[in-house]
Amino acid sequence: MTRRAPARRRTLATSLALCVSLALGACSSDSEDGKDGKDGKDTAAGSGPRLRVTGAYMPQPTMADMAAGFMVVRNDGGEKDKLTSVTSELSDTVEIHETVDQQMQQVKSLAVPANGELQLSRGGNHLMFHDLIRKPEKGDKITLTLHFAKSDPVKLSVPVKAANHQPAR
Amino acid sequence: MRKSGRIRLAATALLAGSLVLTACGGGEDDTSGDKPAQVKNEDQKKGSVQLDRPFEKPDLTLTDDNGEEYDLIEETKGEPVLLYFGYTNCPDVCPLTMSNIAVAKSKLSKKEQEQLKVVFVTSDPKRDTPERLDKWLRMHDPSFVGLTGEFATIQAGARSVGVHIEKSYEKKNGDIVSTHGAQLLAFSPKDDKAHTMYTEQNATAKVLERELPAVIKGEKP
Numbered sequence: 001m002t003r004r005a006p007a008r009r010r011t012l013a014t015s016l017a018l019c020v021s022l023a024l025g026a027c028s029s030d031s032e033d034g035k036d037g038k039d040g041k042d043t044a045a046g047s048g049p050r051l052r053v054t055g056a057y058m059p060q061p062t063m064a065d066m067a068a069g070f071m072v073v074r075n076d077g078g079e080k081d082k083l084t085s086v087t088s089e090l091s092d093t094v095e096i097h098e099t100v101d102q103q104m105q106q107v108k109s110l111a112v113p114a115n116g117e118l119q120l121s122r123g124g125n126h127l128m129f130h131d132l133i134r135k136p137e138k139g140d141k142i143t144l145t146l147h148f149a150k151s152d153p154v155k156l157s158v159p160v161k162a163a164n165h166q167p168a169r
Numbered sequence: 170m171r172k173s174g175r176i177r178l179a180a181t182a183l184l185a186g187s188l189v190l191t192a193c194g195g196g197e198d199d200t201s202g203d204k205p206a207q208v209k210n211e212d213q214k215k216g217s218v219q220l221d222r223p224f225e226k227p228d229l230t231l232t233d234d235n236g237e238e239y240d241l242i243e244e245t246k247g248e249p250v251l252l253y254f255g256y257t258n259c260p261d262v263c264p265l266t267m268s269n270i271a272v273a274k275s276k277l278s279k280k281e282q283e284q285l286k287v288v289f290v291t292s293d294p295k296r297d298t299p300e301r302l303d304k305w306l307r308m309h310d311p312s313f314v315g316l317t318g319e320f321a322t323i324q325a326g327a328r329s330v331g332v333h334i335e336k337s338y339e340k341k342n343g344d345i346v347s348t349h350g351a352q353l354l355a356f357s358p359k360d361d362k363a364h365t366m367y368t369e370q371n372a373t374a375k376v377l378e379r380e381l382p383a384v385i386k387g388e389k390p
Contacts, residue, residue, distance in 0.1 A: 068260035
C-alpha cells in the first residue's frame with residue numbers, strides 16, 4: 001500500500017471544517033468550478049502550497065474490476081506538495097499511477113510543483129481504482145478524497161463520463 | 170530514429186514520439202518548435218499516418234475469445250481490419266482505444282459496420298484468458314475479436330508491424346506491469362496490408378469516424 005501519510009487521513013468532518021476555517025483554498029469541494037483557490041492569495045503570500053482541483057472525471061469503466069480517474073491539481077502557492085494517497089467510497093484500493101513507455105506503474109506519490117500543476121490525464125498519470133464496489137455509469141458521481149503531504153485533504157465529487165471521454169485541450 | 174527509411178519523416182517523428190518517449194503522456198510535446206513543419210501539420214490534421222512501406226498482416230495463429238483457434242491472415246483475408254495490441258487490466262488507454270473504435274463504428278452505415286473487423290490481441294496473455302477477453306470486449310462491441318496465446322508469438326507478431334510490447338512482470342509489491350501498443354493499425358481489404366496507422370493521440374472517435382469509410386474501401390483516408 002502506498003498510503004504513506006496516515007496522519008493526513010482525518011475524518012471527513014474534520015477535513016471539511018479545516019478547509020473552511022483556513023480559507024486557503026487548499027480544498028475545493030467541487031471539481032468543476034476551480035475558482036476557490038483565488039481568495040486566499042493575501043493570506044498565504046507565497047508560503048505553503050495552495051491547491052485547487054479542476055476538471056476531475058472518471059471514464060465509465062469497462063467492467064467493475066477497475067477504473068481510472070483524471071484531473072488537474074493546480075498549486076498557486078510558493079511551496080511544492082505531493083499527492084500521497086487517495087481514498088474513495090468506490091474502492092478500498094485506489095492507486096496513483098504514472099505511464100512511461102506504454103507501461104503503467106504504481107508510484108508512491110506524485111509531485112505538485114510550486115506555482116505549477118500536477119496533471120492526471122489520458123495516457124499519462126492517473127488514479128487507478130481496483131475492485132469497484134459498484135460499476136459506475138455515465139452521469140453518476142463518485143466521491144473521493146485526495147491526500148497530500150502538506151495540504152489538507154481535498155474531497156471531490158467526480159462526474160462519470162463516457163468511456164472515451166477526453167476533455168478538450 | 171530506428172524506423173527511418175521505413176516511413177516518411179512525419180510518420181517517423183510521430184512514431185518516435187510514441188514508441189520511444191513517453192508518448193502516452195507527452196504527446197502534446199510532439200509539435201514543439203524544433204521539429205519539421207510537416208509534423209506539426211500532421212498533428213494538427215489529427216488523422217492517420219500513411220505508411221510508405223505498408224506492413225504485412227502478422228502471421229498469427231492464436232486462440233480467440235470463444236476459445237477457438239484463429240488464424241489472423243486466413244480469417245481476415247480480403248477484409249478491412251483494425252488491429253490493436255493491449256490488455257484488459259488497463260484502466261486508461263486500452264479501453265479508451267477500444268471505446269473510440271466502438272463509438273466510431275457505431276456511426277458507420279450498417280454495411281460498413283458489417284465489413285469492418287476489429288481485432289484486439291492481448292499483450293498480457295497470462296491474465297487475458299479467452300473468457301476474460303470475451304467479457305471485456307463484449308462491453309465495447311460484441312463483434313470485436315480478442316486473441317490470446319503464447320507471449321513470444323504475440324510479441325513477434327507485434328514486432329512485425331512495428332508495435333513494441335514487453336512481457337508482463339510482477340513487481341516486488343505484487344503489482345503486475347504490462348505494456349500496451351502505441352499504435353492502431355488499419356489493414357486494407359485490397360492487399361491485406363497496413364497502409365494506415367493511428368498513433369495513440371490520433372485514434373480518437375472523431376478521426377476514426379471520418380476515416381474508417383475510406384479504410385473499409387481500401388482507400389487512403
